[in-house]
Amino acid sequence: xxxxxxxxxxxxxxxxxxxxxxxxxxxxxxxxxxxxxxxxxxxxxxxxxxxxxxxxxxxxxxxxxxxxxxxxxxxxxxxxxxxxxxxxxxxxxxxxxxxxxxxxxxxxxxxxxxxxxxxxxxxxxxxx
Numbered sequence: 410x411x412x413x414x415x416x417x418x419x420x421x422x423x424x425x426x427x428x429x430x431x432x433x434x435x436x437x438x439x440x441x442x443x444x445x446x447x448x449x450x451x452x453x454x455x456x457x458x459x460x461x462x463x464x465x466x467x468x469x470x471x472x473x474x475x476x477x478x479x480x481x482x483x484x485x486x487x488x489x490x491x492x493x494x495x496x497x498x499x500x501x502x503x504x505x506x507x508x509x510x511x512x513x514x515x516x517x518x519x520x521x522x523x524x525x526x527x528x529x530x531x532x533x534x535x536x537x
Contacts, residue, residue, distance in 0.1 A: 452476055452522070460484050462491060465498045472506055475522045483516040 455471045456479045457464070472478055480499075485491050499520055503510045510520045511527040521527055 452525075454479065457481070458484065459495060462494050462498070465495060465502075469498075469502050472502060472508065472520055472522050475524075477522065477525060478518075478520040479513070480518045480520060481516060482518065486516050 452475055454477045455468075457468050457471075459465070459468070459480050459482045468478060468480065482492065482495065485495070496518075499510055499518065502508075503520060507523045508521045509525060509527045510518060511529055513519045519527055
């Protein structure tokens with residue numbers, strides 16, 4: 410048997426036998442947080458995509474309410490002018506709420522409200 414035949418065999422997807430009684434998928438909806446009986450809302454982590462400068466006003470309300478925002482700006486990553494305007498506005502927002510902001514990947518930002526500091530040191534193998 411040649412190398413090509415072995416390679417083709419390795420790339421074939423292997424099926425995993427289902428565990429009896431286990432669901433085929435996990436319904437993440439049942440793990441959604443619930444509001445406390447007092448009616449007060451706790452902090453949430455919101456994830457949003459930014460397509461332009463106009464999105465900032467609506468998204469900033471979540472930070473004013475005390476939520477953490479993870480913002481994906483992939484769709485405008487190549488538009489340097491728009492990106493500079495958006496980041497500048499987000500910096501003003503963070504200063505206004507006395508929060509924090511940090512890049513978490515090449516096209517994602519984390520915006521945190523007052524009382525939440527973003528630790529910029531990565532946890533590496535060994536957890537030092």
